[in-house]
Amino acid sequence: MTFDQFLQYVFSGVTTGSIYALTALGFTLIYNATNVINFAQGEFVMLGGLTAVSLHEAGAPLALAFVGAVAIVATVGVVFQLLAIRPLHSAGILAQIIVTVGASLALRTGAMLIWGREALPLPPFTGDEPIKVSEATILPQTLWVLGLTLVIVVTLQLFYRRTLTGKAVRACSVNQGAARLMGISYSKVVLLSFGMSAAISAAGGVMITPVSFMVYSSGALIGLKGFAAAIFGGLGNPAGAVFGGLALGILETLAIGALPMSGASGYKDAVAFLILLIVLFVKPQGLFGGRSVEKA
Amino acid sequence: MAALVFLRRHLAFLAFSVVILSAPLFTGNIYYLSILAFMATRLMIALGLNLLMGQAGQISLGHAAFVGIGAYGSAIMTTRWNMDPWLAMLFSAVFAAAVAGLIGVPTLKLKGHYLAMATLGFGEIVHILLVQFKWLTNGTDGIGGIPSLAIGGIDFGDPQMFHWLVWGVVLLMLRISLNLVDSRVGRSLRALHRAEVAAMSLGVNTSFRKVQVLMVSAVFASIAGSFFVHYVQYVSPVSFTLTFSVILVTTVVIGGLGNVWGAVWGSVLMVLLPEYLKRYNQDYTLLVFGVMLIVIMIFLPGGLVSFKTLVAKTRERLGGARTASAAGPGPARGS
Numbered sequence: 001m002t003f004d005q006f007l008q009y010v011f012s013g014v015t016t017g018s019i020y021a022l023t024a025l026g027f028t029l030i031y032n033a034t035n036v037i038n039f040a041q042g043e044f045v046m047l048g049g050l051t052a053v054s055l056h057e058a059g060a061p062l063a064l065a066f067v068g069a070v071a072i073v074a075t076v077g078v079v080f081q082l083l084a085i086r087p088l089h090s091a092g093i094l095a096q097i098i099v100t101v102g103a104s105l106a107l108r109t110g111a112m113l114i115w116g117r118e119a120l121p122l123p124p125f126t127g128d129e130p131i132k133v134s135e136a137t138i139l140p141q142t143l144w145v146l147g148l149t150l151v152i153v154v155t156l157q158l159f160y161r162r163t164l165t166g167k168a169v170r171a172c173s174v175n176q177g178a179a180r181l182m183g184i185s186y187s188k189v190v191l192l193s194f195g196m197s198a199a200i201s202a203a204g205g206v207m208i209t210p211v212s213f214m215v216y217s218s219g220a221l222i223g224l225k226g227f228a229a230a231i232f233g234g235l236g237n238p239a240g241a242v243f244g245g246l247a248l249g250i251l252e253t254l255a256i257g258a259l260p261m262s263g264a265s266g267y268k269d270a271v272a273f274l275i276l277l278i279v280l281f282v283k284p285q286g287l288f289g290g291r292s293v294e295k296a
Numbered sequence: 297m298a299a300l301v302f303l304r305r306h307l308a309f310l311a312f313s314v315v316i317l318s319a320p321l322f323t324g325n326i327y328y329l330s331i332l333a334f335m336a337t338r339l340m341i342a343l344g345l346n347l348l349m350g351q352a353g354q355i356s357l358g359h360a361a362f363v364g365i366g367a368y369g370s371a372i373m374t375t376r377w378n379m380d381p382w383l384a385m386l387f388s389a390v391f392a393a394a395v396a397g398l399i400g401v402p403t404l405k406l407k408g409h410y411l412a413m414a415t416l417g418f419g420e421i422v423h424i425l426l427v428q429f430k431w432l433t434n435g436t437d438g439i440g441g442i443p444s445l446a447i448g449g450i451d452f453g454d455p456q457m458f459h460w461l462v463w464g465v466v467l468l469m470l471r472i473s474l475n476l477v478d479s480r481v482g483r484s485l486r487a488l489h490r491a492e493v494a495a496m497s498l499g500v501n502t503s504f505r506k507v508q509v510l511m512v513s514a515v516f517a518s519i520a521g522s523f524f525v526h527y528v529q530y531v532s533p534v535s536f537t538l539t540f541s542v543i544l545v546t547t548v549v550i551g552g553l554g555n556v557w558g559a560v561w562g563s564v565l566m567v568l569l570p571e572y573l574k575r576y577n578q579d580y581t582l583l584v585f586g587v588m589l590i591v592i593m594i595f596l597p598g599g600l601v602s603f604k605t606l607v608a609k610t611r612e613r614l615g616g617a618r619t620a621s622a623a624g625p626g627p628a629r630g631s
Contacts, residue, residue: 037409037412084594088593088594091593093409095597097409097412098355098589098593101357101545102586102588102590104586105539105542105585106582106583106587108586109579109583109586113580220538224417224420227413227416266424269420269424270420270425273417273418273420274417276414277414277421280402280403280413284402284403284410
């Protein structure tokens, strides 16, 4: 592999990796607030992309379609929490996880009935003239993906560290009981976390649609990989989630480039799950240590 | 007297056995028999998964992969290596158990739902390998020409004979499950599901027990896969996806988590419902499953078998038959 090829793989890995990062961040927000692993997270990504396609087709400019799609999916996340997760608050984590599995099935099939089985495109945010870097090329959309991901991550950090609401959310994830004694409304924190989680994942979906199109079934795989990324970086650790996502995206593309055999691309999806299994077996707290992993 | 007690304790099991085993006497219709055969294999998987989810409180999102191990194990060993089908079934089941142990030992030591994540990753990898290992699995084309099962002179390629064989095995598994729930193992499992620390302090090796159940459920799933491919004589990777794993979870949840008979009713419903929906619009099937999963979890967490309890509770709440509350129909126990 020449250096230029390497660079090319990294560019493409970083693009998909950003989406994994945002999905992983979505998992993290919900996990930290509720301990629930939301198996419908990938569907938020898919819904974001497809909603933006519809809004754009209806005549909305791209920026408006982006914001609109994020807002709509955030609403879906909030409604989902109110209708399906909240009633099971006292039923235990297993019941809540099962419900998210059901929701992912329902949302995916619902999306198929609405948008059909075809992969739908969205125009790139600004032009599609590739930019040359050394001998490798980079699409303007890649820069958008990277830039917006950075903006989202930084904004989220500022929200968590600098605002009272953000601090309340963090307090709940550290010690729910103590936070409630301080007068923090736990149910509002959970609702906010679901809304933000859905919004962030949906934003990822809108950004990636111009690069790789979106189809009703895309969410499943993106969700699983975002999830692998979250575990990789340490479940519950937002910075770990972002790193895990980017690292997973790059590892995936590099593995395909490095493997000499033909048809290696068929194994591309296996990379994420192999990493997932290895991390779970060897270092279940992830690279940067998530919230504590207890031995039973 | 002793006979009477025996009859009372095992009435449900005996009645079910009589009904299901006499079915071929009333119908020789190949279509009906094939649905029943399909239901039998589904029930084998559901019984195992029900033990894992209901008794050990752990969820597997990759159970389709264990079914796939049995299905492909039998298909490959019989068509490529000319192995005896029964031996192939045995080897596949042992392999499935070994893999389950390999996944279970590290993840079930951890608190929380790490098994869900590990089985999910494992399921996806198995699916990818089934598609990619063309030299072994024939890729997406699948493997055909799988021989039907036979013992001595009896050919189980005949739908009626197969019915008795496969349901005989199901009844055996049902009996094993019922006994397991009522045994020391079952009690310690329920204990660890409800109060893990208390169970540990009473000397239950909780993670070992969980691994055991996972292995049993993997064996049930693998055997189901083997029977399935010997019946349809063909196998392809499309059957062993995450969606199928989720459908399996739905089967258990809808019937009734933790109740052995729940697996029975869940399998009946989840096999018949798609057959029914198929007449209208197949696309809605998964939507219906997803919504059912949510609705059941919220309104009927004990599944279909707890319906009577729900009716009684609702009546109680409405202020009606107050006397019924004293007798209070507890959660139906399987026996």
